[in-house]
Amino acid sequence: MHPAPSLIAFTVLSGLGMGMIAWVGLGLGDWDHTFGWIAGILSLMVGGIGGVASVGHLARPDRAWRAFTQWRSSWLSREACLMVTAKVTFTLYLGFWLLLGIELKLLGWIAAALAMATVYATAMIYAQLRTVPMWSGTPTPFMFMVLSLTGGLLATGAIKGLVGLETPVLYSLAWLVVAAGTVIWWTQQAAGAGRSLDGTTMETATGLGNIGRVKMLEAPHTGSNYLLKEMAFEVGRARAFQLRKIGAFAGFVLPLVLTLLALGVGGWAMLIALLCHIGGMMALRWLFFAEARHVQALYYGMR
Amino acid sequence: MTTLPEQTDRKLGLVIDLDICVGCHACAVNCKEWNTGGYGAALSDQDPYGSDPTGTWLNRIHTYEVQPHQGEAQIIHFPKSCLHCEDAPCVTVCPTGASYKRVEDGIVLVNEDHCMGCGLCAWACPYGARELDAAAGVMKKCTLCVDRIYNENIPEEDRVPACVKSCPAGARHFGDLSDPDSEVSQLVAERGGLDLMPEQNTKPVNKYLPPKPKDAPVPNLNLAKLAEPEAKGFLGWLDRALEKI
Numbered sequence: 001m002h003p004a005p006s007l008i009a010f011t012v013l014s015g016l017g018m019g020m021i022a023w024v025g026l027g028l029g030d031w032d033h034t035f036g037w038i039a040g041i042l043s044l045m046v047g048g049i050g051g052v053a054s055v056g057h058l059a060r061p062d063r064a065w066r067a068f069t070q071w072r073s074s075w076l077s078r079e080a081c082l083m084v085t086a087k088v089t090f091t092l093y094l095g096f097w098l099l100l101g102i103e104l105k106l107l108g109w110i111a112a113a114l115a116m117a118t119v120y121a122t123a124m125i126y127a128q129l130r131t132v133p134m135w136s137g138t139p140t141p142f143m144f145m146v147l148s149l150t151g152g153l154l155a156t157g158a159i160k161g162l163v164g165l166e167t168p169v170l171y172s173l174a175w176l177v178v179a180a181g182t183v184i185w186w187t188q189q190a191a192g193a194g195r196s197l198d199g200t201t202m203e204t205a206t207g208l209g210n211i212g213r214v215k216m217l218e219a220p221h222t223g224s225n226y227l228l229k230e231m232a233f234e235v236g237r238a239r240a241f242q243l244r245k246i247g248a249f250a251g252f253v254l255p256l257v258l259t260l261l262a263l264g265v266g267g268w269a270m271l272i273a274l275l276c277h278i279g280g281m282m283a284l285r286w287l288f289f290a291e292a293r294h295v296q297a298l299y300y301g302m303r
Numbered sequence: 304m305t306t307l308p309e310q311t312d313r314k315l316g317l318v319i320d321l322d323i324c325v326g327c328h329a330c331a332v333n334c335k336e337w338n339t340g341g342y343g344a345a346l347s348d349q350d351p352y353g354s355d356p357t358g359t360w361l362n363r364i365h366t367y368e369v370q371p372h373q374g375e376a377q378i379i380h381f382p383k384s385c386l387h388c389e390d391a392p393c394v395t396v397c398p399t400g401a402s403y404k405r406v407e408d409g410i411v412l413v414n415e416d417h418c419m420g421c422g423l424c425a426w427a428c429p430y431g432a433r434e435l436d437a438a439a440g441v442m443k444k445c446t447l448c449v450d451r452i453y454n455e456n457i458p459e460e461d462r463v464p465a466c467v468k469s470c471p472a473g474a475r476h477f478g479d480l481s482d483p484d485s486e487v488s489q490l491v492a493e494r495g496g497l498d499l500m501p502e503q504n505t506k507p508v509n510k511y512l513p514p515k516p517k518d519a520p521v522p523n524l525n526l527a528k529l530a531e532p533e534a535k536g537f538l539g540w541l542d543r544a545l546e547k548i
Contacts, residue, residue, distance in 0.1 A: 001426070059420025059440030066399035066417055073306045076398035076423055128396065130503055131429045199502045200429070202367075206381055207497035207511050208321075212371035217378060220331070220363035223356045226434040230425065295500070296431035299365055299383060 001132065002233045003289035009053035011122060012151075012281045014083070015144060017047020018115040019152020021090045025112030027105065030166040033098060039159045040094040043152075044087060051083060075128055079121035086114035119148040133197030134292040138189040143182050147281060150179040154255060154274040161267010172259045172270065180252040183284065195293045195303065205298045216301030231294035232302055240291060243283045251280020305397040307390065311409035314481040315447055316387050316508035317467065318490050322515045323474035326366055326380030330466035330475060334362040334384070334445075337465035342450045343415040344439035359436045361385070361445045362466055375521045379514055382475070384466070385432040385445035386499065386507035387411050393424035393433060393444075401442070409481075409508055410449055415441045429503045452477075480508055 020043030024036070055061045068084070070077040090111035096102045123144035126135040153168065153175050161167040195201075202216075203209025258273035293302075338361055339346040348358035362384040370376045387404075391411050394402045401417035402424050404410070413424075418441040425433040425442065433444045448464035451457065461468060467475040478487035487510075490496065496510030534542045 057421065059422075059435060060418065063399065063417065063419035066401075066419060067421075070305045070398050070400050073395045074398045076396065076421065080398065125423065129427055130392070131427060200500055204500050204502060205429075206367060206379075207499055207513060208367065208369050208379060210513065211369045211377060213369065215368045215370065216365065217368040218366035220360070220365055220383075225357050225363075226359065226425070226437070227431040229357075230422065230435075231431065294426070295429045295503070299431055 001289045001292045001294060002230050003286045004057055006053050006057040007289065008282055008285045010050050010057065011144070012050070012278065012285050013046050013053065014050025014122060015119055015148035016151040016155065016278065016281075017043050017045075017050055018083075018086065018119050019148035019150070020046065020155050021086060021115040021152070022112040022149060023152045023156045025090060025093060025108040025110075025115065027103075027108050029168050029171075030160065032163070032165065034163045035156075035160055035165055036094065036098050038163065039156050040090075040098070042155070042159070044091065046155075047083070047087065075121055075124040079118060079125060082114060082118040082121050086111060086118050089114055116145055116148070119145050130198060131295050132292050133193040133195065133295075134190045135288075137193045137197045138186050139182070140186065143186045146175075146179050146182045150175045151274070151277060151281065154259075154270060154277055157259075157262075158267065158270040158274045161262060161270050165267075167262055167267035167270060169259055169263050169270075172273075173256060176252055176256050176259065180248075183247075183251075190291070193293075195295050195298060200295045200298065202298045202301070202303060205295070216299075219300060227296060228300065232297040232300060233290055237290060240287060243287055247280045247284035247287065249280070250276045251284060252277075254280075305394050305400050305402055307394055307404055308406045311389075311405070311481070312407050313479045314387075314389070314409045314508045315452070315478070316409070316480050316487070316510070317384070317447075317464070318476040318478070318480075318487045318496060318510050318512060319382055320474045320476070320490075320494075320512040321379055321381065322512060323472050324364075324380040324382060325472050325474075326364055327471065328364050329469045329471060330382055331360060331362045331364050333465045333469035335360055337448065337451070338443075338446070341448075342446050343413075344436055344441055344443070346443060347436055347438035349437050357437075359434045359443050361432075361434070361443060374517075377514065377517075382466070383430060383432070384509075385411060385447075386430060386505070386509040387445075387447065389506035389508060390504060392427040392429075392503075392505060396423050396427040398423070410447045411444070412446055412449065413442050413444055415439070418442050429500050429505065430507075447477075480510070 024039050055064050058064055067077050067080045071081045093107040093111050096104050120141050123141035127140040130136050153172050157167045157172050202214040206214050208214050254276040255273035258269045262269040335346055346359040350356050365381045367379050367381055368376050369379055391404055394404050399417050399419050401414045420440040422435050433442050436443045452462050463477045467477045476487050478485045480487055491510045494512040496512050498507050
């Protein structure tokens with residue numbers, strides 16, 4: 001699938017923002033008003049940038065508002081509705097806490113739950129597609145939620161370190177390990193998914209399997225087309241190995257080391273851990289799209 | 304709403320005979336011609352006379368070589384367009400309500416005034432039947448020529464999809480597949496009409512008639528010999544005499 005920069009930015013940043021909302025909403029550990037202001041506003045901003053990036057993917061962004069209408073059937077619509085609901089709920093919780101001094105714990109928890117529901121819906125946009133077995137036959141929603149919470153924990157931890165609160169170092173280490181394991185699990189499942197997980201082959205695609213083995217002799221046109229550019233992406237797969245390395249090192253190994261360092265040098269080290277983690281997630285998300293194979297490419301002889 | 308209707312009154316669709324199709328692309332050309340001036344936005348081309356032309360097509364003709372376990376390979380031309388599925392995944396994923404399946408005849412359409420061009424329906428379709436037009440920024444797909452089949456301003460014999468009308472070999476048939484007595488349903492029953500990718504559970508309305516089994520083995524022809532001119536008279540005698548040496 002075509003790895004559109006808008007979709008990579010959207011899924012990574014919206015996930016990060018939602019993860020931050022979830023942790024601030026849960027209200028665990030050490031916190032004060034300064035942390036509340038910085039973490040609250042940053043999480044809404046990061047999530048907001050993610051949301052704007054998703055609009056950048058649209059060919060007719062002027063009609064984006066219509067995406068709020070089909071929540072009964074469409075995961076993309078549900079994602080849009082949940083994203084706004086989560087942010088409004090969270091803003092109310094922040095407002096009561098920071099401006100009026102009333103801490104509505106329950107409202108914070110609802111905001112956290114809505115934030116995770118948003119990430120689940122984001123993942124389901126991809127996981128619902130039987131046409132892309134690498135997304136539908138793998139634990140995609142689980143991975144998106146774990147990664148969102150990991151980024152959110154690193155971000156809120158970094159802010160706590162910077163404002164002089166106790167940083168949740170051990171928590172963060174545990175989450176990073178769980179996240180790395182989840183990515184390994186997902187990657188193992190994805191490696192075996194290919195195009196034929198549901199038994200779809202060139203033979204079932206053409207209905208000609210009763211005669212024999214099918215091979216494409218001539219494509220419909222000598223040039224490329226939307227279907228090939230969007231759903232038979234081949235460019236850059238040669239760099240997959242290097243990107244996977246970047247994903248592993250920047251996404252997990254460096255953040256683990258830096259978070260451990262934070263025990264000694266102070267919580268600010270988690271800020272660098274967070275930035276490394278975001279870079280690693282961008283690399284992995286590029287691969288999430290670029291390596292996913294769509295069954296319609298079978299009609300073009302790509303097995 | 305982008306929920307699918309429980310059931311449709313009719314199931315209009317195409318039956319495509321892979322035994323007959325000669326791969327001339329006339330249906331694709333006529334489809335482009337009719338639909339670029341008809342329903343909705345035009346089917347645009349990008350760099351049409353340059354080195355890398357692309358464009359929007361609602362019908363594309365593939366050609367496959369099928370190799371049986373024994374014997375000669377067969378060449379099969381394979382037109383592909385929207386199959387107007389009963390369980391159309393492209394419709395339910397649509398976030399704007401632009402994609403819908405009509406209750407009265409089962410045709411899957413896009414309301415181009417509502418489409419925001421996210422492209423998710425094209426991802427959901429296993430057949431590659433939807434293409435986002437690069438100029439208009441909206442999703443284009445086969446409409447089953449909804450602006451022809453009910454059009455009272457054109458002669459009655461033309462009220463079929465453009466691809467069916469243009470096929471010079473009679474490989475394409477149009478009709479109501481919910482009516483077991485219709486010509487198309489009879490063809491499907493008689494010839495064992497197939498669903499494409501049945502494992503994707505889309506329940507396509509369009510059916511494909513498989514190529515008929517070969518009734519005689521293909522003779523092992525010496526094509527080079529056929530291309531040689533037959534010599535007559537003295538040269539013919541000389542030719543035969545030389546062959547005997």
